[in-house]
Amino acid sequence: MPEKQHQDPFEERLTAALRDTGGAFRAVDRTALVDAGRNRGRRALTRRRTGVLGGVAGVALIGVGGAMLLPSGGSDDGEQSSVASRATARASASAAAEPVSGDAILKSLKELLPEGEVSEEDARGSDEKPGPYAQVVFDDGEGAAAISLGFGRVEPGGSEVGQLTRCPDETFVPYDSCDSGRLEDGSTLRLLQGYEYPDRRVDTKLWSADLVTAEGQHVRVSEWNSPAQKGAPVTREDPPLSTEALEKLVTADVWRDVVAATPVRPAPTGSAPSSERERPPAVSGKDITQTLAGLLPAGLDVVKKGGQDTEFSYVVVDDGRGASLVQVNVQHGMDDVAGQLYASGETLPDGTRIATHQGVGDDRVPGVLMWTVDTMRPGDDGFRVVISEFNNGSAHGRPTRDAPALTMDRLREIALSEEWDKLR
Known part of the structure; x- marks a missing residue:
């Protein structure tokens, strides 16, 4: 097998760290922990991308992030026991479940697959760090195909549930088909037929099924x-399992037993650092969209808009000469990387720091341009507003015009508008 899935050391360390530190906190503390992790992740991402802001993902992915999977720890029931005693009780309850070995997971997977040849088997049991998974190469006679199975926990009713089960925005993630809905038992299921590479530079298709139960158990089949x-080269037109077969596989009861048998490891007592807990709440994506739309000049039609629940929004505008994607990130707590972000920029008389860039928007799509104005207001809250625009109407799309719709002067004017300060 040329490249096995789930072998990224950073991904495994991150998963293990979240599993080891998440379960012992009450619901409010887990929220703070996720916020702190997301903040540190954004900063690390910014550090890695300092100096390469010209990439199409350079700013967008700070706001378009993946979901974090946390181990379940139950809801806060209001008891006055200590964090340590709650962690011990939860760990003991989890330890009471019989571990499921990697061999047992593989056996169940092979029994649930249709007739065919299975090879390149690999798995990890529920009691192994950083967590259980399985992967095989399956051939039904039409060509070899990789199939993987992953498990996790998310906070029931939390934002991660939506991130895992909503159909993605096609402006950034193109796909052929997506269906999301609630099952009779309260679980949420998403069936997605898309691609491994959003820019389609290789025609490797990725079809997946994500199930999140009402208790926060997450099962993913890819x-x-x-x-x-x-x-690895493409060996067949489509992956082997239909959406019906994917649904049957991901909803099998045996996988819920695997998640239930995964230990919730106790974490050190304490909570997120006070600086993280006290930072302002994340800015509403809806408020960002409204502010951006209100600052656009006359003559631009907004033909599409969207974004995340918080911190990121975009609009697609058209002045009659082609679509242009305009996206905005609004973030707090970015002051610790200001020196890197604005090292080659300027500081205005009021203390606002600003950096601009004009360059290639996507190195895999010829002709795409990206223009950016990156600002940070004075103050100790690290309030950052970044606006970027492109001469295409979607990420990885072909150019729709020679240059983005807004001039750099107008982009700068919008980024420095006092309207953004109302969101601080």
């Missing part, structure tokens, strides 16, 4: 039309 996620 399949490709090649024997590996990356680095």
